[in-house]
Structures are given as C-alpha cells and as structure tokens.
Amino acid sequence: MDTENVVRCSEPDCGEPAVFKIAAPWTDGRFRELKTYGFACEEHVRDVLRSAEVRWLNYEPVRGEAVHEIGIYRYEPGKRDAELVRDSDIEESMNS
Ligand SMILES: [Zn+2]
Structure with a gap:
C-alpha cells in the first residue's frame, strides 16, 4: 500500500490513519x-x-453557496464523497 496516500487524523501529533471525516454537504448551485x-x-x-x-459556524458562504449541516462520516480511503456514509451512532454519542 502506498503510505503517501494515507489520510491521517487532524489532531496535532496524532498521526493515526483517519477513520472519520468531519464534513458538511456544500453546494454552489451547480456542484455539490x-x-x-x-x-x-x-x-x-x-x-x-x-x-x-x-470553523463551520464561522464560515460565511458567498452568494449562491450553501453549506449544510456538519456531520461525521465514516472515512474509507478510495471512496468518493458521495459514497461515504454518515455515522449517526457516533454523532449521537458526541451529544451525550
Ligand atoms: Zn487521532
């Protein structure tokens, strides 16, 4: 496996491979x-x-742009954004 392509945790000094992607559906009216x-x-x-x-709360969309609810997606290397699955179990555990 090509280690250069491994996406790592955003926490400074962690370095573990990422298993979650924190993201929000975004559209500019043409692309999503x-x-x-x-x-x-x-x-x-x-x-x-x-x-x-x-950062999500502070982001101000420009005209025509829309950023939807932020969520936790199960990150799987090689999968496209549209194929990623939102993990509602872990989201609920974050609220507890
Ligand atoms: Zn980490």
Missing part, C-alpha cells in the same frame, strides 16, 4: 460535494469535531 472540516481517528473524533464545528 462534502466540504471537509477535518479527519479523525477513533480516539480524537470528539476533539476534531469541536474544532470543525467552530
């Missing part, structure tokens, strides 16, 4: 994609989500 706010390993998903939420 997941706007990435961070990547996290199992251990840091809460920390990465917190800092991601701050």
Whole structure:
C-alpha cells in the first residue's frame, strides 16, 4: 500500500490513519460535494469535531453557496464523497 496516500487524523501529533471525516454537504448551485472540516481517528473524533464545528459556524458562504449541516462520516480511503456514509451512532454519542 502506498503510505503517501494515507489520510491521517487532524489532531496535532496524532498521526493515526483517519477513520472519520468531519464534513458538511456544500453546494454552489451547480456542484455539490462534502466540504471537509477535518479527519479523525477513533480516539480524537470528539476533539476534531469541536474544532470543525467552530470553523463551520464561522464560515460565511458567498452568494449562491450553501453549506449544510456538519456531520461525521465514516472515512474509507478510495471512496468518493458521495459514497461515504454518515455515522449517526457516533454523532449521537458526541451529544451525550
Ligand atoms: Zn487521532
């Protein structure tokens, strides 16, 4: 496997491969994609989500742009954004 392509946790000094992607559906009216706010390993998903939420809340969409609800997606290398599955179980555990 090509280690150069491994996406790692966004937490500084972690270095574990990411298993979650923190992202929000984004569209400019023509294109839609997941706007990435961070990547996290199992251990840091809460920390990465917190800092991601701050940036998500502070982001001001330009005209014609829309950013939807931020969520936790199961990150799988090689999968396209549209194929990633939102993990509502882990999202609920974050709220407890
Ligand atoms: Zn980590």
